[in-house]
Amino acid sequence: MQTPRILPLTALILACAPLVTQAATPSEPVVLKLAHSLPPMSAAHTRFIVPWCERIEVQSGGRMKCQIYPAMSLGGAPAQLLQQARDGIADITWTLPGWTPGRFPLSEVFELPFFTSDRESSSRALWDFVEHNAMSEFAGLKPIGTWVTGPYVFHFRDREVRNLDDFKGLKVRAPSRLGNKMLAALGATPVGMPVPQMPESLAKGVIGGALVPWEVVPPTKTHELTRFHAEAAGDRTMLAATMIFVMNRKKYDSLPDDLRKVIDDNSGRDTSAWIAAQFEPADTAAREMTVARGNAVYAITPEEMLKWQAATRSVTEEWTREVANGQQHYDAAAALVARYAKP
Structure with a gap:
């Protein structure tokens, strides 16, 4: 007479077992x-x-x-x-x-x-x-x-660039649309490409230089593929x-x-x-590594940088004309840069 009661109880326990196991298992991250x-x-x-x-x-x-x-x-x-x-x-x-x-x-x-x-x-x-x-x-x-x-730096294969005339006929990797326009304004021939494509292009001479921040140099071996490195002077970044x-x-x-x-x-x-x-x-370490290798790292003079700023002013003027409410957005962004800039 007890058997009918045991079987339902056993069945109930077996039916609940998966639920108990599931509740005890922590959720996957x-x-x-x-x-x-x-x-x-x-x-x-x-x-x-x-x-x-x-x-x-x-x-x-x-x-x-x-x-x-x-x-x-x-x-x-x-x-x-x-x-x-x-x-x-x-x-x-x-x-x-x-x-x-x-x-x-x-x-x-x-x-x-x-x-x-x-x-x-x-x-x-x-x-x-x-x-x-x-x-x-x-x-x-x-x-x-x-x-x-951080500031973009020029890295050149076999040409030391110190003034605008030195850019003539030089193909340089640019990071962006505005980077292309800046290079063209300086007199170089811009070649847009993502960073991973840059080392092979430098090695094969497809480009004669590249515009990248220092931290990109070690992983791309840019210090091994170039010999001259030009930094910009001034409190404003030439390009970022x-x-x-x-x-x-x-x-x-x-x-x-x-x-x-x-x-x-x-x-x-x-x-x-x-x-x-x-x-x-990483910027500091890459620069030190490049200097230790014997490459030439030098700064463009402040006087020459004024010429570069004048040459590239057209890039900013064109941007404000092309973008809807361009001058308004430029002024808003410039005000924020000035607000947060370190004294």
């Missing part, structure tokens, strides 16, 4: 696919991407972490990183807006010649400018950081590129509130300035 274009030994990878990922993992209690895909190991070309983030192929990407001309017409103002000051201050200014004037450029994305590079660290908006929105807060706490003006600062030691 959210893994964010993070893609970028440079090798794992680059300053971008070691000094800001890995530390940022470690920070969100700690602050989320291990519930959120990154799976990093350096050197385009997730697939595609550097110029596709922006779209990879928008399409959700990657959850987060670090990229340069200059690789996708026309997609960031307003924030491009920070890439005008002789516009930015020190990198941390101008990165704070860029974040504020984007937040108040250019969020439409980030449709489908959650901005994490927006910053400017904007960089962005962005997250797919749907992925961000899908996170629970507390994990979104972790992302928010590691985004914004201060994060942008922090990221920019991480490249400065």
Whole structure:
């Protein structure tokens, strides 16, 4: 008479067992696919991407972490990183807006010649400018950081350039649309290309020089492919590129509130300035490495720089005419650069 009661109880226990097991199993952490274009030994990878990922993992209690895909190991070309983030192929990407001309017409103002000051201050200014004037450029994305590079430096294969006449007939790699225009205004022949394509072009003599910040030099072996390095004098950067660290908006929105807060706490003006600062030691180390190799590193004289500023003024004038409300946006960005600039 007891058997009928035992069988239902046994069946009930067996039926509940999967539920008990499921409740006891901790939820899997959210893994964010993070893609970028440079090798794992680059300053971008070691000094800001890995530390940022470690920070969100700690602050989320291990519930959120990154799976990093350096050197385009997730697939595609550097110029596709922006779209990879928008399409959700990657959850987060670090990229340069200059690789996708026309997609960031307003924030491009920070890439005008002789516009930015020190990198941390101008990165704070860029974040504020984007937040108040250019969020439409980030449709489908959650901005994490927006910053400017350190000063761009000329690196030449076999020609020492000290004045405008020395640029004639010289093909030089440029980082962006406005970089192309600046080089043309200086008298050089601009050749636009992403950084990963630059070393082979220098080695084969396709270009005679390249315009990149110092921190890019070691991972691309630019110091081994060039002999002369010209730095600009003055308190305004001759040229800087904007960089962005962005997250797919749907992925961000899908996170629970507390994990979104972790992302928010590691985004914004201060994060942008922090990221920019991480490249400065790499700039210093790369310059010292180049000098130790015996390459010629020299500064363009202040007198000559005034001529370069005059020659490139047309680039700024053209930008303000081309962009809707260009002068208004230029004035707003310039005011932010001046507000945050170090005394």
